[in-house]
Amino acid sequence: GLVTSVDHKDHYTRQHSEDVTVHAVTIASRMGLSIETQRTLRVAALLHDIGKIGIPDHILRKPAELNDDEQEIIKNHVMLGELIIHGIPGQEEVVGAVGSHHERFDGKGYPRGLSGESIPVLGRILAAADAYSAMTTDRPYGEGLPPEEAKAELRRIAGTQLDPEITVVLLECLEDSETGDETDLAVSAARRV
Numbered sequence: 001g002l003v004t005s006v007d008h009k010d011h012y013t014r015q016h017s018e019d020v021t022v023h024a025v026t027i028a029s030r031m032g033l034s035i036e037t038q039r040t041l042r043v044a045a046l047l048h049d050i051g052k053i054g055i056p057d058h059i060l061r062k063p064a065e066l067n068d069d070e071q072e073i074i075k076n077h078v079m080l081g082e083l084i085i086h087g088i089p090g091q092e093e094v095v096g097a098v099g100s101h102h103e104r105f106d107g108k109g110y111p112r113g114l115s116g117e118s119i120p121v122l123g124r125i126l127a128a129a130d131a132y133s134a135m136t137t138d139r140p141y142g143e144g145l146p147p148e149e150a151k152a153e154l155r156r157i158a159g160t161q162l163d164p165e166i167t168v169v170l171l172e173c174l175e176d177s178e179t180g181d182e183t184d185l186a187v188s189a190a191r192r193v
Contacts, residue, residue, distance in 0.1 A: 002050050002084070012140075013049050013060075016133050021045035023129035026173045027166060031125075041122050044097035048126055051080030051098075063140040078102050078111050097122035101130055106160045116163075124163040128154070128170045131162060147174070 024045040028038045052060060055077055059070050066074060082099040085091050100114060100123025107115030119127075135150040145153065151171060158167035 002047055005050075005053055012137070013052055016130075016137055017046050017049055019133040019137065020048060020126065020129045023132060023170065023173070024125050026177075027125050027129060027169050030169050030173055031166075037122070040093045041097065041125060043091070044094045044101075044122055045126060045129065047081065047085055047094065048098050048101050048130065049077060049081065050084050051077035051082070053084070054080040061140055065141055075102070075110050093120075093122060096120045097126055099123070101126035103127065104161045105163050109161075119163075124166050128162050128166045131157070132170060132174070147178070 021042055024041050025038050028041050033041070055074060059066065059073055062070070078099060078101070082095050085095050085098055088094075097120060099111070100119050103109035103112065103114040103119045103123060104127075105116060105119070105124070107113055132150055132154060135153055136144040136147060138144045144150075151174060154162065154167055154171060158164040
């Protein structure tokens with residue numbers, strides 16, 4: 001129901017969340033994380049942008065880059081998402097992942113300025129999957145990057161914005177999906193959990 005609510009607010013967010021889910025679960029599977037952890041990550045990935053329900057439409061759908069004030073409003077979606085999910089019993093790990101998916105490995109992210117391994121691992125996985133999806137998806141203000149350019153950008157931001165080890169795993173998964181080795185596995189893994 002929450003995912004559908006986001007879709008009604010912003011169609012981009014729904015497709016983006018589904019893409020993030022596939023990438024995140026594929027990363028978690030490749031890392032050997034348990035099925036239970038993969039299930040938690042699947043829920044977190046589907047809901048990571050749920051806080052955008054509280055962001056005004058004119059900002060979400062703006063066909064140009066956001067100004068500084070609008071950027072600050074968009075950043076609020078993380079805390080709003082935490083508040084929404086916090087009300088669902090037994091979802092503490094989901095709240096932690098959603099609340100940390102915009103933290104940066106170098107500590108320059110938001111909302112808490114966490115760094116390195118102080119960022120929950122599920123948040124670090126979401127950050128990598130989210131970054132790749134955001135780079136490759138068309139938005140109202142511009143076209144997405146081709147996959148090769150997006151992968152080059154992932155390599156560039158590994159160790160600053162993203163966890164470098166998780167970024168390597170994501171890049172391996174992307175390479176495998178291009179050769180067809182894991183495309184079906186990734187989709188079935190995302191659906192299985």
